[in-house]
Amino acid sequence: xxxxxxxxxxxxxxxxxxxxxxxxxxxxxxxxxxxxxxxxxxxxxxxxxxxxxxxxxxxxxxxxxxxxxxxxxxxxxxxxxxxxxxxxxxxxxxxxxxxxxxxxxxxxxxxxxxxxxxxxxxxxxxxxxxxxxxxxxxxxxxxxxxxxxxxxxxxxxxxxxxxxxxxxxxxxxxxxxxxxxxxxxxxxxxxxxxxxxxxxxxxxxxxxxxxxxxxxxxxxxxxxxxxxxxxxxxxxxxxxxxxxxxxxxxxxxxxxxxxxxxxxxxxxxxxxxxxxxxxxxxxxxxxxxxxxxxxxxxxxxxxxxx
Numbered sequence: 001x002x003x004x005x006x007x008x009x010x011x012x013x014x015x016x017x018x019x020x021x022x023x024x025x026x027x028x029x030x031x032x033x034x035x036x037x038x039x040x041x042x043x044x045x046x047x048x049x050x051x052x053x054x055x056x057x058x059x060x061x062x063x064x065x066x067x068x069x070x071x072x073x074x075x076x077x078x079x080x081x082x083x084x085x086x087x088x089x090x091x092x093x094x095x096x097x098x099x100x101x102x103x104x105x106x107x108x109x110x111x112x113x114x115x116x117x118x119x120x121x122x123x124x125x126x127x128x129x130x131x132x133x134x135x136x137x138x139x140x141x142x143x144x145x146x147x148x149x150x151x152x153x154x155x156x157x158x159x160x161x162x163x164x165x166x167x168x169x170x171x172x173x174x175x176x177x178x179x180x181x182x183x184x185x186x187x188x189x190x191x192x193x194x195x196x197x198x199x200x201x202x203x204x205x206x207x208x209x210x211x212x213x214x215x216x217x218x219x220x221x222x223x224x225x226x227x228x229x230x231x232x233x234x235x236x237x238x239x240x241x242x243x244x245x246x247x248x249x250x251x252x253x254x255x256x257x258x259x260x261x262x263x264x265x266x267x268x269x270x271x272x273x274x275x276x277x278x279x280x281x282x283x284x285x286x287x288x289x290x291x292x293x294x295x296x297x298x299x300x301x302x303x304x305x306x
Contacts, residue, residue, distance in 0.1 A: 013134035014040040014060035018048045018077070025065040028095065031126035037061075037134055045069055045077050052084070061133050063093045066100055074100050075277055078107035085114045091133050095121055098251055101241040103277035105255075105269070112269070113259055119244070119251030193295050193305075195233035201305055202226050206248065220247035220257045225266065228283045229291045237280045240269070 015037050019025030021044050032039050040060055043051040052062065064081055066074045074096070084090040095118040096104045105112050116129050205226075208217050227246035231238045238246075244254035258281065261267040266287040272278040283291065298305050 014038050015063060015130075015134075016041040016043070016052070016055060016060045017063045017065065018043050018045050018051075019065040020045055020068045024068065025063070027121070027123060027126050028063050028065050028130075031123065031130050032063075034127055035131045035134065037130065045073055048077055049080055052080070059088070059090055061091045061093065061130070063130070064095065066094065066096045066104065068097075069100075071100070071103055071277065075103050075107045078104045081115060082108045082111035085111045091136060092116065093118065093129060093133055095119070095126075098241070098244075101244060101251065101255070102239050102279060105240045106271050106277050106279040109271070113262060117252065117255045117259070119255055121252055125250075125252050192299075193233070193292075195230045197305065198226055198230035198233065202230070202246075204306070209248075218249050220249045220254060221261060223247050224254075224257065224261065225283070225287065225291065228267070228281065229288070232283055232288060238282065239272075240279050240281055243281050 015032050017025050017028055017032070017039060019028070019042070025042070029039060029042070041051070041055065045064070045066070048064075062081075062084065064077055066077060069077070078094065081092050081094055085092045092114075093116045094104065094108075098120055101119060104117075108115060116133050118125055118129055121129070202223065205217070205219075205223065224243055224247050227243060228238055240255075240258065243258065244251050247254040247257060249257075258267060258269075262269060265284055267281055268284050269279050269281055272280060295305060
């Protein structure tokens with residue numbers, strides 16, 4: 001029998017949900033039902049360590065809804081998720097509120113790249129994420145006919161972004177020979193630029209939204225790189241939550257992009273040595289050098305910095 005959203009692979013996937021209490025996690029429960037998943041267990045976050053250890057095989061998709069959890073509990077549960085994702089190779093989804101971003105990312109550490117993150121998710125984000133995670137066990141997501149075109153467009157966008165990131169980091173992605181020649185053409189070693197100039201570029205980019213409306217010019221990867229570049233020039237540190245704001249997109253989308261840019265070795269996360277509940281993000285040395293060379297090349301060619 002087809003599920004309401006046509007995700008056939010989810011019907012064989014068991015889920016376990018942990019939320020503040022048995023009545024919590026309503027959005028997650030609804031999304032699991034809509035994709036045809038089976039909710040095998042619903043436990044309170046306080047009971048998560050004991051309850052998860054007692055789960056039988058096969059290991060389900062574990063969904064942690066931290067909404068409403070006190071900071072200490074949210075941090076401790078995120079640390080448990082990190083262990084499950086890395087040591088046990090569990091498929092984990094963590095949903096959090098905007099105010100919980102920094103403490104959750106800090107607790108996850110390197111496991112943040114292996115966990116599916118949601119921040120203040122709407123129903124569409126819940127459905128999409130749980131369907132993808134459920135299907136990852138079978139290796140495929142099967143969409144209804146009306147969704148095939150959209151999935152194809154999304155796949156094309158991902159391929160395009162991967163190619164651009166590969167060029168920027170010196171990878172061996174696809175593209176024409178002349179594109180690679182331009183990407184690695186000699187450029188001045190360092191640019192002469194100030195943080196104020198970079199901040200002006202960011203302000204100009206935000207002005208477009210005022211005149212043309214939100215959502216038309218979303219470019220979170222570049223906005224994040226610009227914000228971190230300006231912070232580096234200022235000698236300032238940027239928290240994960242602050243970088244999500246700079247991305248000017250939904251928090252879940254911003255977190256996903258932080259993960260992509262980290263995987264591409266353009267960003268690096270580091271815990272705050274003075275506060276274990278906060279993590280900072282910075283440009284890698286390679287990304288910083290690429291930004292300087294990019295700006296210097298623009299100046300040499302007398303092109304605007306945008």
